[in-house]
Amino acid sequence: MQFNVVFIATALLASASLAMSATVTGFAGAGCTGTKGQSFQVPSGECFSLGSGSTKSFSYSGVPSEIEFYISGGGHDSCTNGASLVLGGGSGCATAPTGFNWESLAVF
Numbered sequence: 001m002q003f004n005v006v007f008i009a010t011a012l013l014a015s016a017s018l019a020m021s022a023t024v025t026g027f028a029g030a031g032c033t034g035t036k037g038q039s040f041q042v043p044s045g046e047c048f049s050l051g052s053g054s055t056k057s058f059s060y061s062g063v064p065s066e067i068e069f070y071i072s073g074g075g076h077d078s079c080t081n082g083a084s085l086v087l088g089g090g091s092g093c094a095t096a097p098t099g100f101n102w103e104s105l106a107v108f
Contacts, residue, residue, distance in 0.1 A: 020044040022063045022107045026055030032093040033057075042107045047079035054101035061091035065108055069094050072103035079106045 021044060026037035037055060042048040044064050054072035068083035070076045076084070083106070085094055096102045 020064055022067065023061050024048065024105060025059045026050070026102075027057045027059065028055065030056055030095040032059045032095075042105070044107050047104055047106045049078045049104040050102075054103045055096075056101050057093055057095040058102055058105060059091075059093045060105075063087075063089045063091070063107055065089045067094070067108070068106045069096070069102050070104040070106075071096060071100040073100070077103050079104045 021041045023039055024042055025032075025039040028034035028037075034056070040048060050072075058069065060067055066089060067087050068079070069085040069087075070079050071084045075081045084097060084100070087094060094102070
């Protein structure tokens with residue numbers, strides 16, 4: 001019986017974490033056009049980084065309350081030193097400012 005309770009609790013926590021995550025997809029062009037990259041699940045409260053890569057725009061869906069986008073290049077990599085764009089929950093597309101690409105994002 002104790003095993004069943006632990007198993008059910010673990011399954012509920014796993015379900016809750018999936019429900020509190022967003023799906024993001026990178027695109028080579030502005031406005032979520034051009035070559036489509038891989039899609040990723042980003043849990044709420046975490047930073048997602050492309051590492052040494054970058055993308056011109058991100059489509060996103062399932063954002064619980066807010067999503068923050070960080071430009072590529074030095075001081076803003078890996079969700080540091082302030083977001084360049086902050087959008088509300090839900091779904092949409094975010095294009096990096098002219099002359100820049102996105103390197104990371106954070107979901108809340």
